[in-house]
Amino acid sequence: MSRVEGAGGQPGPGGERRFPDGFLWGVSTAAYQVEGAVSKDGRGESIWDRFSHAPGRTFHGDTGDVACDQYHRIGEDVELMAELQIPALRFSVAWPRIQPEGRGPASRAGLDHYRRVVDLLRQHGIEPVVTLYHWDLPQPLEDAGGWRSRETALRFADLAEAVAGALSDVGLWVTVNEPWVAAFLGYGTGEHAPGATDLASAVAASHHLLVAHGLATRALRARLGAEARVGISLNLVPAIPASDAPEDLAAAGRLDGLTNRWFLDPLLRGRYPSDVLGRLSAQGAEVPLVEGDEALVAVPLDFLGVNYYTTRTVAAAPVEGSFAGLGVADVDLPGAARTAKNWRIDPEGLTALLCRLSSEYPVPPLYVTENGAAFCDYVDPEGEVRDLERVEYLAGHVRACHEAIARGVDLRGYFVWSLLDNFEWADGYSMRFGLVYVDYGTQRRVPKRSARFYAGVARDNALGVEGAGAGSVSGQ
Numbered sequence: 001m002s003r004v005e006g007a008g009g010q011p012g013p014g015g016e017r018r019f020p021d022g023f024l025w026g027v028s029t030a031a032y033q034v035e036g037a038v039s040k041d042g043r044g045e046s047i048w049d050r051f052s053h054a055p056g057r058t059f060h061g062d063t064g065d066v067a068c069d070q071y072h073r074i075g076e077d078v079e080l081m082a083e084l085q086i087p088a089l090r091f092s093v094a095w096p097r098i099q100p101e102g103r104g105p106a107s108r109a110g111l112d113h114y115r116r117v118v119d120l121l122r123q124h125g126i127e128p129v130v131t132l133y134h135w136d137l138p139q140p141l142e143d144a145g146g147w148r149s150r151e152t153a154l155r156f157a158d159l160a161e162a163v164a165g166a167l168s169d170v171g172l173w174v175t176v177n178e179p180w181v182a183a184f185l186g187y188g189t190g191e192h193a194p195g196a197t198d199l200a201s202a203v204a205a206s207h208h209l210l211v212a213h214g215l216a217t218r219a220l221r222a223r224l225g226a227e228a229r230v231g232i233s234l235n236l237v238p239a240i241p242a243s244d245a246p247e248d249l250a251a252a253g254r255l256d257g258l259t260n261r262w263f264l265d266p267l268l269r270g271r272y273p274s275d276v277l278g279r280l281s282a283q284g285a286e287v288p289l290v291e292g293d294e295a296l297v298a299v300p301l302d303f304l305g306v307n308y309y310t311t312r313t314v315a316a317a318p319v320e321g322s323f324a325g326l327g328v329a330d331v332d333l334p335g336a337a338r339t340a341k342n343w344r345i346d347p348e349g350l351t352a353l354l355c356r357l358s359s360e361y362p363v364p365p366l367y368v369t370e371n372g373a374a375f376c377d378y379v380d381p382e383g384e385v386r387d388l389e390r391v392e393y394l395a396g397h398v399r400a401c402h403e404a405i406a407r408g409v410d411l412r413g414y415f416v417w418s419l420l421d422n423f424e425w426a427d428g429y430s431m432r433f434g435l436v437y438v439d440y441g442t443q444r445r446v447p448k449r450s451a452r453f454y455a456g457v458a459r460d461n462a463l464g465v466e467g468a469g470a471g472s473v474s475g476q
């Protein structure tokens with residue numbers, strides 16, 4: 001029997017798609033993207049401070065120095081969430097606020113800040129979800145090897161312990177956000193901090209991020225007991241072969257291997273996929289496995305966080321000289337709608353992904369911990385941001401979640417990336433993902449149409465007729 005009305009994608013009797021009771025609706029953010037105040041109260045330097053200040057690394061030379069100034073404006077932003085009636089906030093703690101050197105005693109000011117964030121959220125009835133690592137590694141740890149070094153994973157366990165002590169009432173914890181991005185863009189392609197371009201380093205980093213996840217999970221459980229639910233968020237990108245030709249099927253398999261199975265298999269099956277191990281080894285990149293690591297990485301998860309934005313359709317390309325021996329070429333599907341980041345909009349891909357995870361892996365409950373889109377938003381002469389493309393994007397993906405639940409997937413929540421427009425890593429401030437527009441000159445917040453729409457979905461725990469209903473597209 002289906003867990004939801006409107007099974008099979010058909011609307012329920014009232015015309016809407018209802019979600020199971022207790023489904024958690026939220027928004028996601030990350031410290032470096034919103035906080036600013038990078039030197040305040042003893043915060044240390046992170047790899048993103050160093051990287052964004054280096055010439056040519058980010059669009060326009062943008063940095064997170066000020067960002068959305070949320071460190072100072074957290075009260076106002078939580079009030080805005082409360083006005084919009086958004087039930088949950090997933091935010092990350094900045095490691096360099098808590099341990100400016102990446103090791104040693106935790107800073108009182110750093111912990112107090114996040115204690116205050118949790119208190120503010122609770123006062124407004126908003127559920128906090130804490131991410132321990134969203135890419136802002138303390139620079140001193142990078143200087144000592146960063147994620148290439150196992151030592152960083154050990155230090156991360158100390159961070160987990162300190163944060164758990166200060167925020168012991170938080171019920172949902174994400175250890176690491178998107179290890180693929182942190183490892184392969186940070187140490188492989190150099191598009192992200194720390195900007196290294198060495199495949200062996202990237203592979204070592206990916207393993208140490210998973211070890212860090214395992215150690216942090218143990219530390220959280222030791223401190224918080226079974227009450228705390230602990231998971232990890234992976235960016236999963238379905239790889240679709242451009243044709244049935246064996247070369248294209250193989251190319252899609254390679255991409256799926258490195259982006260998806262490389263993390264899913266060790267986390268959920270206790271071993272790295274042998275095909276990917278073999279290809280990486282042929283490229284001179286070995287996993288620095290220590291005895292017991294496989295069990296440590298596969299520590300049972302209370303939930304798996306899925307960050308979903310897009311799918312990629314790929315054809316075979318020469319393997320030689322390609323990054324990680326991937327040998328894939330993206331194929332442009334004529335007519336496919338795309339976001340400002342040029343990511344193809346594919347809500348059905350989300351349903352397929354969630355169903356695949358449930359059928360192929362022994363998965364715990366799932367949460368979509370990030371989903372959203374950048375568009376060229378602007379404040380119009382009436383003072384409004386009519387981001388109807390985002391409303392459509394969100395409606396499509398919420399519908400896709402409903403469809404997955406109707407097909408039996410145990411999906412417990414959905415988080416939009418992001419609450420506010422913010423510092424979009426190497427793209428600086430050029431990409432606006434927020435439900436709320438930020439005028440960076442004045443820090444004025446302007447809720448977009450999509451904020452009203454999403455608030456309606458969350459309030460009704462349902463997507464209305466034609467994607468409207470409670471969260472009607474007119475937004476009122």
Ligand code: FCB
Pocket residue numbers: 030033177178181235307370417424425433
């Ligand atoms: C994800 C990141 C998040 C944000 C979105 C657009 O990969 O986790 O910080 O940049 O993409």
